[in-house]
Amino acid sequence: MKRSLVKKILKITGIIFLVVVLILGYLLYGFISPGSDNEIRKEFRDTAFEPDISYEFFKGRKVRLIKMKKTIDTLLPTLFFVHGSPGSAMDFKRYLKDPGLNSLANIVAYDRIGYGQEDTGRVLESLEEEVNLLHQLIKPFKPSKIIVVGYSYGGTVVMASEKEYMKKIVLAASVRGDLEPMFWAMNLYQWKFTRPIVPMVFQGASIEKLRHVTELPAYEKRWNRSPSTVLSIHGKEDFIVPFENSLYLKELFEDHKFSLIPLENGNHSLIWTNFEFIKSELIKSIEQQ
Numbered sequence: 001m002k003r004s005l006v007k008k009i010l011k012i013t014g015i016i017f018l019v020v021v022l023i024l025g026y027l028l029y030g031f032i033s034p035g036s037d038n039e040i041r042k043e044f045r046d047t048a049f050e051p052d053i054s055y056e057f058f059k060g061r062k063v064r065l066i067k068m069k070k071t072i073d074t075l076l077p078t079l080f081f082v083h084g085s086p087g088s089a090m091d092f093k094r095y096l097k098d099p100g101l102n103s104l105a106n107i108v109a110y111d112r113i114g115y116g117q118e119d120t121g122r123v124l125e126s127l128e129e130e131v132n133l134l135h136q137l138i139k140p141f142k143p144s145k146i147i148v149v150g151y152s153y154g155g156t157v158v159m160a161s162e163k164e165y166m167k168k169i170v171l172a173a174s175v176r177g178d179l180e181p182m183f184w185a186m187n188l189y190q191w192k193f194t195r196p197i198v199p200m201v202f203q204g205a206s207i208e209k210l211r212h213v214t215e216l217p218a219y220e221k222r223w224n225r226s227p228s229t230v231l232s233i234h235g236k237e238d239f240i241v242p243f244e245n246s247l248y249l250k251e252l253f254e255d256h257k258f259s260l261i262p263l264e265n266g267n268h269s270l271i272w273t274n275f276e277f278i279k280s281e282l283i284k285s286i287e288q289q
Contacts, residue, residue: 084152177216235266
């Protein structure tokens, strides 16, 4: 086969592959992109709950909060959810809508900066800033009455917070930079000529993903500083945030401070695919206090 023909076939194959990746990316973007306030309210029309949507400012930038009680019940604990990269508060939609959880706790979630409808893709500059944002948002609550729940990079934020919470629950938290897989699709952001076609929310997620490698090692001696007890739930088949991250955390903590629940066939979509199990663990954590 002539070399020119081989080059032509490779070029066409590469273009087709790139188009497929972009189509899949934009379909995923449609699934994860944050809705407007009205769109969020519509999601709750089939429930007895009307979410209270409000905004706060952090360093001059707007942060959307979703609370399932307009007036916080100070007698109840609070479930405070932190989403991953990319994502939004509505990743936890089933938890926000659940009658059982709402009867036992106040429920709050927020769009991390860079993942809301404004300034999409312009994420905060460091994990330290993410933690500072979390601390600002929980000021109206007593940390000792908060069960803070973090998914993926949201779990990283939760683990980096040194406050004393009622409990920390992390779902597939990323804590080891050397375990961070860098997927081929990341090149679409790193290559300058393809970056403009990458949706802004994925550009923000790419920035955070690339930062893990250099940033997470700085926290190796800090993950266990918080006096809070930790429950980690992690899928053994997770190839996005490998299960070894949770095994590493287990080594850092005394047995009475850390519990690990491995999901034998679980993957990185556990907050959706393992909803009933995670919900049951949230209820246990509330009732054990």
